Amino acid sequence: MARSLTLQDVSLRFGGISVLDGVSFTVNPGSIHAVIGPNGAGKSSCFNVISGLYRATAGSVHFGDVDLCRLAPHQIAAQGVGRAFQNIALAPHETVLDNLMVARHRLTRAGMISTALALPSARREAAAHRQRVEEIAIFVGLTDVLRAPAGTLSYGWRKKVELARALATEPDILMLDEPVAGMPAGEKMEIAALIRAIRDALGISVVLVEHDMPMVMSLADHITVLDFGRRIADGTPREVMADFHVIQAYLGTTDAPADELADALNQEVADRA
Ligand SMILES: Nc1ncnc2c1ncn2[C@@H]1O[C@H](COP(=O)(O)OP(=O)(O)OP(=O)(O)O)[C@@H](O)[C@H]1O
16 A cells, blocks of 8 residues: 655754754655755755664654654665665676666575575576566666666766666655756756656655756655755645745845745746756
């Protein structure tokens, strides 16, 4: 059954520093949910709490009925929470195929001994994983580079491999940290189309941290805005764009009337589209 991801009053402190302060939001099943905000707002920290790399100081994170705060990162991945990282962490000398096969590890049933002895059951299982990885590569558009060492690929291709690797873990929900950072416009559109297809064709929910506002506004079903570790807005792209607090956080001014600031933000989004 499709599950929601719910953060309830999540706080995170490092020593005396408050990084997240009572953050709540729900990612509905089958939706694209963006988490946006200025630099240092706490977006990556929020992702790190969800995926178990950081432990929340207070509050809860549930995926369906499961309390993720009690689990280690590998157990959270086993719950179907997948993640592609902002800084690409692929094995550069391994082929794209091998990089993707590593992601299948947690789904592998055959033990080390039967794999080492290449028993028929282990061989059959490896072949099935390989077939699935090739299907994912076709979906993401990586077939031409499957046998290339990951380190020889351009930045844009490596971002796609990172995305495919996250898909290869068979997630129910996929967290993407700045998937189009540093990409030219054409490649950004390609990734945006891919993210839509992940939602629509695969039925996977997507949680997205992204600075590219035109992309966020066109792609997201729902947006949560963080600023200084606090949730300052939450709603549809249209609602969020019209929200005075969001405009303040982005444009950094409090003097102008809200409708003027909304116009300015709309214009900025239109200019950059
Ligand atoms: N492990 C840590 N120890 C101490 N402070 C941390 C740690 N991780 C994050 N922070 C602090 O938490 C704040 C939020 O950082 P975070 O990376 O989550 O923001 P962000 O919204 O993702 O920013 P950006 O858009 O620049 O990636 C920053 O002030 C950062 O220095």
